[in-house]
Amino acid sequence: MDLFEAIRSTRSMRRLDPARDVSEGDVETMLDAATRAATGGNSQPVRWLVVRHPELKGRIGELYRQGAEVVLKRYEDEAANNPAAARMLKSSWHLADHMGEAPVLVIPCARGERGRVDSSVFPGVQNLMLAARAIGLGTTLTTIHRLHEDEIKELLGIPADVHTFAVIPVGYPLGRWGEARRRPVSQVTYRDRWGQASPVS
Amino acid sequence: MDLFEAIRSTRSMRRLDPARDVSEGDVETMLDAATRAATGGNSQPVRWLVVRHPELKGRIGELYRQGAEVVLKRYEDEAANNPAAARMLKSSWHLADHMGEAPVLVIPCARGERGRVDSSVFPGVQNLMLAARAIGLGTTLTTIHRLHEDEIKELLGIPADVHTFAVIPVGYPLGRWGEARRRPVSQVTYRDRWGQASPVS
Numbered sequence: 215m216d217l218f219e220a221i222r223s224t225r226s227m228r229r230l231d232p233a234r235d236v237s238e239g240d241v242e243t244m245l246d247a248a249t250r251a252a253t254g255g256n257s258q259p260v261r262w263l264v265v266r267h268p269e270l271k272g273r274i275g276e277l278y279r280q281g282a283e284v285v286l287k288r289y290e291d292e293a294a295n296n297p298a299a300a301r302m303l304k305s306s307w308h309l310a311d312h313m314g315e316a317p318v319l320v321i322p323c324a325r326g327e328r329g330r331v332d333s334s335v336f337p338g339v340q341n342l343m344l345a346a347r348a349i350g351l352g353t354t355l356t357t358i359h360r361l362h363e364d365e366i367k368e369l370l371g372i373p374a375d376v377h378t379f380a381v382i383p384v385g386y387p388l389g390r391w392g393e394a395r396r397r398p399v400s401q402v403t404y405r406d407r408w409g410q411a412s413p414v415s
Numbered sequence: 416m417d418l419f420e421a422i423r424s425t426r427s428m429r430r431l432d433p434a435r436d437v438s439e440g441d442v443e444t445m446l447d448a449a450t451r452a453a454t455g456g457n458s459q460p461v462r463w464l465v466v467r468h469p470e471l472k473g474r475i476g477e478l479y480r481q482g483a484e485v486v487l488k489r490y491e492d493e494a495a496n497n498p499a500a501a502r503m504l505k506s507s508w509h510l511a512d513h514m515g516e517a518p519v520l521v522i523p524c525a526r527g528e529r530g531r532v533d534s535s536v537f538p539g540v541q542n543l544m545l546a547a548r549a550i551g552l553g554t555t556l557t558t559i560h561r562l563h564e565d566e567i568k569e570l571l572g573i574p575a576d577v578h579t580f581a582v583i584p585v586g587y588p589l590g591r592w593g594e595a596r597r598r599p600v601s602q603v604t605y606r607d608r609w610g611q612a613s614p615v616s
Binding site: 215216217218220221222224225226242245246247249250251252254255256258260261262263264265266267270288289302323328329330332333335336337338339340341343344345348354355357370371372373376379380393394395396397398399402403404405406407408409413414 | 416417418419421422423425426427443446447448450451452453455456457459461462463464465466467468471489490503524529530531533534536537538539540541542544545546549555556558571572573574577580581594595596597598599600603604605606607608609610614615
């Protein structure tokens with residue numbers, strides 16, 4: 215797949231087919247892409263925890279659902295007045311209800327200071343999601359699990375000094391691919407100085 | 416360009432041609448790619464500050480160079496015994512000495528809690544770097560500027576509650592494209608539980 219087609223059509227795919235498994239070869243393709251991203255000093259701090267075990271996924275799903283009860287409430291007011299936000303909220307609830315049924319959950323983990331090591335984690339996460347898209351697999355970058363991070367770390371035997379940065383469900387999407395709605399570049403770009411639409415002359 | 420070729424060959428390009436400018440169209444292509452990445456609740460918090468003004472770039476380069484004096488020291492011991500680390504250190508010094516001469520510096524900025532909003536910043540940064548690669552432009556994801564972040568924010572008029580996440584120099588590379596050295600997937604992947612090479616049976 216062409217890079218720009220992948221970039222344009224990689225969007226959160228929150229409805230996944232629980233009955234269609236993801237091959238080990240496809241997981242390898244995604245992880246290989248993930249590991250190619252740059253990391254600070256080429257330190258490669260991320261460990262990619264791939265969870266397929268039904269009971270572990272189920273428990274992670276329960277904890278995720280509890281987090282969603284807290285986080286998704288924040289979007290209810292906006293959803294009441296904004297059809298796009300309402301659709302996102304509905305699909306977010308679908309994911310919260312079915313997270314544990316995703317064929318694969320990928321959890322990027324790393325030691326290091328939060329807010330610092332992140333720059334060595336999320337570029338690889340994006341590579342992973344783009345690679346998944348190119349082979350027909352849907353993903354969503356979610357961080358709601360952090361409300362129950364300690365319980366998830368205990369469940370998976372993750373050491374206390376290791377952070378978990380996301381839970382990424384992977385599977386064949388039930389929805390259709392398409393471009394997500396984003397603000398135009400001109401609305402999110404400044405030139406030379408904060409707030410300036412044009413360069414300093 | 417094929418997605419997987421872009422992923423494999425996007426590496427830090429620290430030697431850039433200061434004499435060859437980057438077109439506005441190419442900047443737009445990179446920023447369009449950057450804005451396509453998912454963000455928490457589709458909040459799209461990043462403002463992409465594009466700096467071309469020579470004096471501003473020069474001052475950022477000076478501050479970056481001062482940060483490099485501190486950060487790059489950490490790699491000297493490793494470089495003494497490891498040729499790959501020595502090459503990286505040498506090219507990192509080149510970048511530190513020439514940051515202010517890059518045709519374009521892109522600084523992703525966002526409000527929000529550090530360590531939380533990062534997951535809405537760096538996926539877009541990776542998109543930007545992949546898009547640059549596909550159109551022949553080199554980039555490096557650097558965070559060394561954070562040692563002098565307050566001064567850079569003052570220089571560019573960035574409000575106190577806005578963070579700067581990276582300084583990304585963009586230009587035509589003087590070096591050659593190629594695959595960076597990364598650890599194999601098997602060495603950075605766990606199955607079902609931390610530390611396990613194989614799934615729970």
